[in-house]
Amino acid sequence: EEDLSYLTDIGPAADHEFEEFSFLGFSNRKITWFAAQMHILFASFILGCPMFVVIMEVMGARRTQGVRKAIILSNVFLGVLIGVVIGITGEIIIGIHHGVLYGLWACAFGALIVSFLNYFHRLMNIRASAFVGAIFGTLISMALTPVEHYEVSAIILALVNGAVGGLLSNGIMFAKPDFKFERLAHEITKVIGICYSFTALTGGLFLFIMLVAYKDFITYLIASFPFLFMVAYPTLFILETVIMYIYVYSWDPLNKANKKGRHIVTGIILNVFGLTLLMALDGPASFMQAPTKPLADLLTMGEWDKITTSIWMPLNYHRLVGNGTFGGYMVCIIGAYMYLWSDKKEEREYYDWVGYIGNLIGVAIMIPLPAMGYIFVAEIYQYDATIGMYIMSDRESMFMLVQGLLVGTMFSVSNIYMWVSMKRIENAERFFPAMKFGFILIVISATIWFTPRRFFATMLPEPGMNPDMVLPDNLAFLALMVSKNTAAFCLVTVTFINYIFYTIATKTGKVHYGKINPLGPYVLIFLGFSDIWLMSWMG
Structure with a gap:
């Protein structure tokens, strides 16, 4: 007899019986999935693009006194x-204790100190900025990170992060303004304003469907997070909406009033x-997948304990990097x-x-994305290995x-665009032999990454499945994780090297x-839609 147990819920959800119904031939699950995906796509855009927009606005602004103050922030x-991002990668993958704190404090304070000195036109040399950022960022991070013994690996991580903060601060503070960045930021901001309305509409549709189809579930979720859903979320949503519309509609007035710095600060507040x-709503999402143990204490557990699960x-981290990547590639589609x-x-x-x-921003943010996914899955396995086995x-x-x-397609296509784009750059031919070899490694790595042990979705073949659909x-x-991790590392490394070649060129x-290969715009469109498909598939 065929095993259909996978069609039923497990855990606490097994006690609830949800009524199945259909509308226009679609089940309640499919309708809910569609509404959720539409909401996630628009939400990812309005969460990812503002980070992109503020960077572009800073790069396009004249370095007035007000703008330089805003650049510090x-x-x-x-x-x-x-x-x-760098710190959590070092903490989980390399094993540095409190790596995320070392990375956060070192990079943030390195950037703060160098930016403050740069504001007074001191420390203008970029190497000196990196050195000062590394030293002071490391010292402050060591003072603020609660550890009994300092590890060499942690100090190296702090030095790297402090140097990165100093380099970025110096490069941004003294960058030559280009009006193209200003125009790009303004055009994308107009799209954000439109997408924000669709985010609210699709969010309302999703909530309505959930109230109709899964009333008991929504009741349980709100009862589990009363302060979050009744106070925190509405307050944050209203504040973000107000700040977003101020940011959109104050662009021209503040520019004309020579108060660009205030507008940049408004954009930073919008991102915060x-x-x-995002982090607030990730709490219920992580709770649904990996509720805090022991499960018997869920009824008496505090709301904050339910939010701060192990995942x-x-x-x-994963959503932050994923949304940033999504925002960059949506700009690719618009440009193409x-x-x-x-x-x-001229146009x-x-x-x-x-x-x-x-593409430059999208690839830069996408490079650490596999590491964020690895960190997320590693925590799931530590929470309950059976969940990881069920997924993988x-x-x-x-x-x-x-x-x-x-x-794998996104990484491959990103590298293809860099190759096509470099063909319209003078003296870029010197990088082509190495990039050709890199393409071979990319294809091999991507193939290994998505090669499964079995080509059927069960641990053991069930009736109707071909038992021969297994790798020899x-x-x-x-299909082992060692091979998968090696392939992912190779894929990311080759992309990073090609990215360096691309930047140097x-x-x-x-x-x-304006003279890019005709294939270029279509590659960008395919790349952007691949990211949309990935976001939809992840839902």
């Missing part, structure tokens, strides 16, 4: 984000509220479509540049297969914007 904000809202922060529709030479040159910037080797294994295929024993090693050679 923006550099610290950027230092916090970068420090957390957006990230806070809450890893989920925050506008390039194809433009007739004027084609500009939108060719927009696609280049979108059992009922959801084909889901992970397609997810690996889409991620001599190739079974390709654009800095040292003349870029002929």
